[in-house]
Amino acid sequence: xxxxxxxxxxxxxxxxxxxxxxxxxxxxxxxxxxxxxxxxxxxxxxxxxxxxxxxxxxxxxxxxxxxxxxxxxxxxxxxxxxxxxxxxxxxxxxxxxxxxx
Numbered sequence: 535x536x537x538x539x540x541x542x543x544x545x546x547x548x549x550x551x552x553x554x555x556x557x558x559x560x561x562x563x564x565x566x567x568x569x570x571x572x573x574x575x576x577x578x579x580x581x582x583x584x585x586x587x588x589x590x591x592x593x594x595x596x597x598x599x600x601x602x603x604x605x606x607x608x609x610x611x612x613x614x615x616x617x618x619x620x621x622x623x624x625x626x627x628x629x630x631x632x633x634x635x
Contacts (some may be wrong), residue, residue, distance in 0.1 A: 535559050538621045541568075560623065584612045 536559060543552040549570045552618070556564040588601035594600045615621065 536621075536623055540621070542569075557621075560626065582614065585609055 538557045540555050540557070541550075541552055542555070542600075543550050545551065551569045554566060554568045555562055585604045586601045587596070591600070591602065594630065
């Protein structure tokens with residue numbers, strides 16, 4: 535399953551504000567307004583984490599102490615696309631093409 539997120543910026547303010555939408559496959563599973571924090575990541579050097587959250591928690595719901603590791607599955611691949619183009623699941627499109635008459 536492909537998990538993805540898209541950010542629709544609203545206005546030209548800094549830090550950027552807008553709507554973040556989360557997807558599981560082609561199904562929307564969450565949406566909310568956020569304010570980006572570009573300075574925090576570049577100054578602190580945390581960067582992008584896959585499989586754990588070693589910096590500030592995303593939510594206060596995390597149990598225990600940092601670093602909070604991903605559990606309950608296997609992360610087989612992670613890809614970051616900052617092209618600005620909408621995500622296209624080519625494998626899903628190919629499956630749909632074969633299902634058509």
